[in-house]
Amino acid sequence: MQETGQAGRDDAAPAGLCEQVTALGHAEPGTQWTPFHGGRSNRAWRVVAAQGDVVVKLYATGRENPLFPNDPAAERACLARLAGTGIAPEPLASGTVPEGAWLIYRHVAGGEWTSGAAPVARRLSLLHETPPPPGLRPRPGGSQALAAETLRLLAQCPDTAEKARVAAARPTGAEVPPAEGAAFLHGDPVPGNLIVTGDGLVLIDWQCPALGDPAEDLGIFLSPAMQMLYRGTPLTEAEEAAFLAAADPPAAARYRSLAPWFHWRMAAYCLWRGAASCAAEGAAMAAELAALARY
Numbered sequence: 001m002q003e004t005g006q007a008g009r010d011d012a013a014p015a016g017l018c019e020q021v022t023a024l025g026h027a028e029p030g031t032q033w034t035p036f037h038g039g040r041s042n043r044a045w046r047v048v049a050a051q052g053d054v055v056v057k058l059y060a061t062g063r064e065n066p067l068f069p070n071d072p073a074a075e076r077a078c079l080a081r082l083a084g085t086g087i088a089p090e091p092l093a094s095g096t097v098p099e100g101a102w103l104i105y106r107h108v109a110g111g112e113w114t115s116g117a118a119p120v121a122r123r124l125s126l127l128h129e130t131p132p133p134p135g136l137r138p139r140p141g142g143s144q145a146l147a148a149e150t151l152r153l154l155a156q157c158p159d160t161a162e163k164a165r166v167a168a169a170r171p172t173g174a175e176v177p178p179a180e181g182a183a184f185l186h187g188d189p190v191p192g193n194l195i196v197t198g199d200g201l202v203l204i205d206w207q208c209p210a211l212g213d214p215a216e217d218l219g220i221f222l223s224p225a226m227q228m229l230y231r232g233t234p235l236t237e238a239e240e241a242a243f244l245a246a247a248d249p250p251a252a253a254r255y256r257s258l259a260p261w262f263h264w265r266m267a268a269y270c271l272w273r274g275a276a277s278c279a280a281e282g283a284a285m286a287a288e289l290a291a292l293a294r295y
Contacts, residue, residue, distance in 0.1 A: 113194035132184035139212030219262035225284035
């Protein structure tokens, strides 16, 4: 799958969006728009075009996400900055309709990532070494910042036994200071946002990039919750070891120090998403707490 598709929405693209994309020459009149399914935020369609298939993405509006913001301008800036690198798709056009902002990029031929963790680590290392576009949001780093973010998530959750369970799991290890400097982060390198092609991995869904600690991207990819929600199972110990062995050594070392805090934050995020009422989110939260218990 190439893009996120918001559950519960009509698969049909808005008429105004079809008209704008057609007027720009990126679709023919009457061309079928094939929706992508299985994602967790925006709507997107694959459109057959004479110059090559494209993806049309329509950004969702509504509830703000405290961990994964949905910023169309940031995605446009990232795709423009990464054009020609092979790290991200080729951007083609953008605009707005009453339903929200939209973006068109060249369709990437390939399949969603399911196995082979080392190439993911190498791709993220390449991104982290790339100069970022201006204006990306800063991501605070270190254990204190992660703890503060986790507590803010918990404060937005109703008082339940699950909330008490997550709150009680707060890590007790030594404080980890923020990283020195800040790298270009994807912000959401989950399996659904990694496309395997003949030329390597391509990262899609750039709506929540940031400047910050590279360990942040490593923590999102290694998250048992995210692996479960997108591919059905957490990484094995061998897969995690292969990923960290291929990652930038300082980033891997920082991840190991911060791993309990990443797991705690993700458990709180799953609760915020609705663990008490959603079986998948509940299982994902439990996987994070089980990982945290190893430390």
